[in-house]
Amino acid sequence: MEVSTIASAERKLSPKIYDAARTRGIILDAAEEIFAELGYSAARIDAIAKASGYNKSLIYQYYGDKLGLYTEVVKRADQIGEQITGSFISELLKDDKLASDPAAFKSFLESTTRQAVSFLLEHRSYLRILFWEAAEDWKTWNQITYRPDDDPQMHKVALAAQKSGILRQDLDPALFPMLIMNVITMTLQSSARFEHLLGSLDSPQIREQTTRQIVQFIIHGVMEPSLL
Template sequence: MEVGIIVSAEGKRSSKIYDAARTKGIILDAAEKIFAELGYSAARIDVIAKASGYNKSLIYQYFGDKLGLYTEVVKRADQIGEQITGSFISELLKNENLVTDPAAFKSFLEAMTREMVLFLMEHPSYLKILFWEAAEDWKTWNQITYRPDDGTQLNDLAIAAKKSGILRQDLDPDLFPILIMNVTTTTLQSISRYEHLLDKKDSPQQKERLIEQISKFIIHGVMEPSLL
């Protein structure tokens, strides 16, 4: 807990005890929403300040500038994803038979896809931020100091799986994590575009259908066909 001057977005000053971590969390929640709605370039600190209920001077005090705030939004989302999916995937990667047993490799792809889909469906703002970045050629993403490492383990896995004959021989292992991520994110991002062809997207049945179909597409796209 800290004692300090809180300046609201309306400019009212009050000296009181406040929880810095909670305050930062509220600001990050507001920033994530605004960055998701407008993208980095169009988002403004004063708009984020108003949405959070705090003065922009406090945002600068905590995060330095807009890029620093954006970096913390990305970092927090990545860390949440790591908490939810990272430890789970790391545990699966410990399976010694993963790159020699086609059934184990297939089960891994199914489980990983499930965790990725559920995480992104539960955190739609992060999905929108990713697509804003893609639309702007990842120029802001490549400027931030925090660098999510979301592909190294999968790349190493793909190299080993190709050597053992599980990964299809005409697939470049370097593209393995990119293909999986893009099949997953693009499918989820496109649901609203084709909602007239689908059931309610947030229903349990539709979630399971999505997970199953994305998994099958990935499995049949990356595994050696003769093993399926």
């Protein structure tokens, strides 16, 4: 096949490829909003189709069923979070001093907490999905074919930090990543309830103040008190 013929064929295929990717993105955006608003159990493909502007048959063609669609919503959000925080955290975890130097460990806690807060505030629908899952005892989450990385490296660092006397001796290292994430998510999710006292997280000043408080709570909660 001549080069000109190949180029012509590519030009004809490109819009279709682009449209398919764009269509998937629009459907996932609509699905994420519906799942965030109603939770998995109450969400309906009809509502997602209406919100996206595409028919149900196309959604089923792309994702198979509601669970397949939900899986892709979770997968996309997790991968976006990984793009934002994954490489950053991975670099911090490579620091040989992390589990033996209190200052390095404290800096690690602050940096990872700030990254997580920033991501969740920019993706609040995903935060709501997490709370719907918690309300439904994570039943759907445990069925999905994609398993988000729970970062076993965090557990490994916690074990080493406890061995060196940085992590509290009365803290189970297995709970280390769970406690950090729960403090972050619960604080952010509950902020609207206490907005009359706290102020709105839409304000950069309130957001920074709240982030600092979360950081300090985590640091003082997991590090050996004598090192603070």
